[in-house]
Amino acid sequence: MMKRTSLVDVAVEKLKEYIAEHQFDNGDKLPSEKMLVEQLGVSRTVVREAISRLQQSGLIQVKSGSGMFITEKNKHLSMLFESHMKVHGFKIKELLEVRKILELGAIRLLIENKIVIDANKLRDLNDIYYESFNKSQKFAHYDSAFHETIITFTENQTLITMSKVIKEYFDKNQFNQIVDKEDIEKSYKEHADLIEAIEKQNLTLAHDIINKHLSRVVEWIEELEQK
Incomplete structure (x- = not known):
């Protein structure tokens, strides 16, 4: 069984890919936590930890009562490129x-x-x-x-x-x-x-x-x- 940290790492990468593939722009609102759980196929706890990491990296901002929003619009290409480098070196x-x-x-x-x-x-x-x-x-x-x-x-x-x-x-x-x-x-x-x-x-x-x-x-x- 995968450890919590491994699941979170996977969820972070999946969430980055989701954001890039759907071409979210600066200020765009992300789907709800519940929808992300369904999209990523992981637990709500794992999704929350993944969101927390992306918030710390400056990619998204969580506004109480409003939801989650993209804060850096130019990171989509960077995220895809980063994923490519991890796979191919x-x-x-x-x-x-x-x-x-x-x-x-x-x-x-x-x-x-x-x-x-x-x-x-x-x-x-x-x-x-x-x-x-x-x-x-x-x-x-x-x-x-x-x-x-x-x-x-x-x-x-x-x-x-x-x-x-x-x-x-x-x-x-x-x-x-x-x-x-x-x-x-x-x-x-x-x-x-x-x-x-x-x-x-x-x-x-x-x-x-x-x-x-x-x-x-x-x-x-x-x-x-x-x-």
């Missing part, structure tokens, strides 16, 4: 490939739609990224901020959300923090070239830079796996 090379696809797509949107970017903001982030290598070891954070900002300029909320989900897993593993000064200098130069390519609306050049930039990371991961 964390594959950093696949995440890098997805990241490359997202960023290439974002740059295409920016150039084809002639969206004006804040180039000075990107240059400032790139400078901070370079300078942080010797100062704070937070260069991975600033590198991520640089790439996230490019995607944010598209104003495509679905693309932005997908990018943030991928970013969460990079942040958790922090694999790209083991680099040397030469790597930082190459990335800094590629960032600068990318900004210029986007400003000049040169899609081919921008894509070449991104491919080169992220391919180096993939090669680095492959080298680590062989050791």
